[in-house]
Amino acid sequence: MARKSGKPIRPKRATRRVTKAESKPRRRQPVAEPISAGEAEIDLTRETAVDADSEAAPIVVSEFRPVETSEEQVAEESEAEPAEGEAAREGGALVPTDALGRYLAEIRRFPLLSREEETEIARRYVKYKDPQDAYRLVTGNLRLVVKLAYEFARATKNVLDLIQEGNVGLMEAVKNFDPEHGIRFPSYAVWWVRAYIYRYLINNWRLVKIGTTQAQRKLFFNLRKETERLEREGFKPQPLLLASRLGVRESDVREMQERMGQSEVSLDQPVGAGDGNDTRLLDVIPDTGSNPEAETADREWRQFAHDKVEQFAATLEGKELEIFKARLLTDDPETLQDIGARFGISRERVRQIETRLKQRLKEFIQSSAPDADRSGPTS
Numbered sequence: 001m002a003r004k005s006g007k008p009i010r011p012k013r014a015t016r017r018v019t020k021a022e023s024k025p026r027r028r029q030p031v032a033e034p035i036s037a038g039e040a041e042i043d044l045t046r047e048t049a050v051d052a053d054s055e056a057a058p059i060v061v062s063e064f065r066p067v068e069t070s071e072e073q074v075a076e077e078s079e080a081e082p083a084e085g086e087a088a089r090e091g092g093a094l095v096p097t098d099a100l101g102r103y104l105a106e107i108r109r110f111p112l113l114s115r116e117e118e119t120e121i122a123r124r125y126v127k128y129k130d131p132q133d134a135y136r137l138v139t140g141n142l143r144l145v146v147k148l149a150y151e152f153a154r155a156t157k158n159v160l161d162l163i164q165e166g167n168v169g170l171m172e173a174v175k176n177f178d179p180e181h182g183i184r185f186p187s188y189a190v191w192w193v194r195a196y197i198y199r200y201l202i203n204n205w206r207l208v209k210i211g212t213t214q215a216q217r218k219l220f221f222n223l224r225k226e227t228e229r230l231e232r233e234g235f236k237p238q239p240l241l242l243a244s245r246l247g248v249r250e251s252d253v254r255e256m257q258e259r260m261g262q263s264e265v266s267l268d269q270p271v272g273a274g275d276g277n278d279t280r281l282l283d284v285i286p287d288t289g290s291n292p293e294a295e296t297a298d299r300e301w302r303q304f305a306h307d308k309v310e311q312f313a314a315t316l317e318g319k320e321l322e323i324f325k326a327r328l329l330t331d332d333p334e335t336l337q338d339i340g341a342r343f344g345i346s347r348e349r350v351r352q353i354e355t356r357l358k359q360r361l362k363e364f365i366q367s368s369a370p371d372a373d374r375s376g377p378t379s
Helices: 071-091 099-107 115-128 131-139 142-150 159-176 185-204 214-232 239-246 250-261 292-313 318-328 336-343 347-368
Strands: 032-034 064-066
Touching: 099 142, 099 159, 115 131, 131 159, 142 159, 142 185, 159 185, 185 214, 214 239, 214 250, 239 250, 292 318, 292 347, 318 336, 318 347, 336 347
Parallel strands: none
Antiparallel strands: 032 064
C-alpha cells in the first residue's frame, strides 16, 4: 500500500509482558493483630487438636491472635517470593518478613491426628520408641502450643520465645505420656507446655530472678490476680489478707510486692547528672560486712573459748571426760542410749551428767571472763 505523502511513519511501541506473579496483587503476610473490644475471638485454625468432648478444659486464646491464611494463599505467596526477592535485590531494598506469621503458616501444613490415630501412634511409641512416631505426635499438636502461648502474650514482647519453650514442654510430654491411663495426649500435654512457659517467664521476667522457691513462684503468678479480685470485692488488699487467700506467709507477700514493684538498677550507673561526675552507685552504698576490728575481735574470742574448753577438759577424767568428748566436743554426738549402754547406766543418768558438765564449763569460763554472757563473736 502506498504511503500518503506528508505523514511520517510512527514506530510501534514496545510492549512488556506481565508475568502471572506480577499481575496478582501482593498479599500481606500474616501478622499478629490485636483484637478490638467489639470483635470476637477466633481460633488459629478451623479445627483444633482437642475435641469438644475430650477431657481437656477449654483453652482460651489471648487478646492477640494471628490473621488466618489459607493454603492457597501460602502457595501463591511461595510462587511470588522469587520474583519479589529478585526485584528487591535489583532495587537494593530489604524484603520485610514476619517470623511469627511464617511459623503459623508452616505449622498448618502438618495434619491433625484423630483420636484413633493418636492412641495408635502413642502406644506404638511407648513400645518401640520410634522417633518418627514422636515426631508425628509433636507436629500434630503444634497448634495447641500456639494457643497456650497466646494466653501469655501480654507478658512478653516475643511470642515466638513462648512458643519455643512450649514446644520443648510438648516433647517432654511425649516422652512421659502413657496412653493406657485413658486420657488424650493433648489433655496431658497442656500441663507440660504451661509448666515450661511458666518457667521461662519467671526466669526471664527480670535480670535478677524473682522467684526461687515454690511459694515465691506461686506468688509471682497469682499475686496481681488475687489483688485485683479483692479490689473488685471491695476489700483492701493487705499483705495479711493476701497471704491467707494464697496460703503463704505474710512476709513472703511483702517481699514479692517489693520485688515486683521495683526494677533493676545498675550499680555502675552514675549518681549525679553533672559533667565530670564519676561517682557510681556502688561507691555510695554502705558496706554491711564486718570491719577489720570486728574480725580481729571475733578471732581472739574464738581462740580464747577454744583454750578454755581444753583447760576444762584437762580437769575431767573417766566417765565425765568420755561423755564430755562424745556429747559436747563433736559435730556428730552419740545418742544418750549408746553412751549409757557403754558405761552400763541409764540414758537419764547420762543426760544428768551432761547437764552438770555444761554448768561447770560455764562457771569455769566466767571465772576468767565475767562478761562472757554479754560478749562473743558477731557472726
